[in-house]
Amino acid sequence: MEESQLIEKLKEGDRAAFKTLVERWESMVYNTALGIVQSEEDAEDVAQEVFIQVYESIDSFKGQSKLSTWIYRIAVTKSLDAIRKKKRKKRNAFLQSLYGKDDELVHDPADFVHPGVKAENKEDAAMLFKAIDRLPENQKTAFILNRVEMLSYKDVSEIMEVSVNSVDALLQRAKKNLKKYLEDIVD
Amino acid sequence: MKREQKIESILNSLDGLEKANPRPFFFTRLEARMQKEVKGSFVEKILGFLIRPSVAIAAVVLIVVVNAFVIISTTLHSEEQATEGNKIEIATVDQYLQMSANPFDGEKVNP
DSSP: OOOHHHHHHHHTOOOHHHHHHHHHHHHHHHHHHHHHHOHHHHHHHHHHHHHHHHHHHGGGGGGSOOHHHHHHHHHHHHHHHHHHHHHHHHHHHHHHHHTTTTTTOOOOOOOOOOSSSSGHHHEEEEHHHHHHHSOOOHHHHIIIIIIISOOOOHHHHHHHHHHHHHHHHHHHHHHHHHHHHHHHHOO | OOHHHHHHHHHHHTTTOOOOOOOSSSHHHHHHHHHHHHHHHHHHHHHHHHHHHHHHHHHHHHHHHHHHHHHHHHHHHHHHHHHHHHHHHHHHHOOOOOOOOHHGEEEEEEO
16 A cells, blocks of 8 residues: 555544554564663553554644654654653652652663574673663664664654754764763673 | 773674564554553543533532522421411311310200
8 A cells, every 4th residue: 555545544544554554664663662662561562652643643644754754753752751751750769769668669670682683692782772771862762763773864864853964973972972881881 | 802892892782683573463452452542531531521620519519509409398398288287287176166166066956
């Protein structure tokens, strides 16, 4: 089905069109979310939220960008929201523990390893993801889209709504910061 | 391995990365969640409407008015019943008195 036809059908509330959309982009949404939230459970949750938002706000999609770009933007926003929410929850749990209320504990997840990493790289990748988690949001987004989702600088610039030069600068800074964080970890 | 080389190796650890996919039947789970949220939002809408201050105040006023109406109408009705009862009582007493005044009305004896 052509993209314009798919959008038209989606706007009519066609279930089959929605199913086609989900099946076409579920992997890309999930993989992006997984790179950012670093938890398979949270990535599934975010991916579902992304498609619910797509379904609910397809009428506001004016076709100024590609449908995939629009979906990527929603995926990035939802993933970053999920991280902020988790951090807030962790902070509240810490504050509550100070006052002796620790009925809901928020545990630090075990080292995250992306399921698509080669077996021989798993240990290194776990350290890299730990360092990625410390990056500022825009550097993290650019790095994940480029290195995990394998998107070109141009595609990343369209999703992030910045220039290609800005993406290049973000990735340079991200690599510099990652090196710095890794120096702290590596003996 | 030198430290620099190790860091470089970590930075390159995503080379050859394969894309991750969600568990099978993602769409089925998504649809189930959407249906659940629609039902949830319907109940939430009703509850949200009911707990609006204007609706809550209007409901309280309505209950007070209905209660007042029931109390007043019950009081009036019982008063009416009491008045009616009094009338019957007076009438009965009058009848009795009349009967008592001429106890032998029905048995007049001619001299």
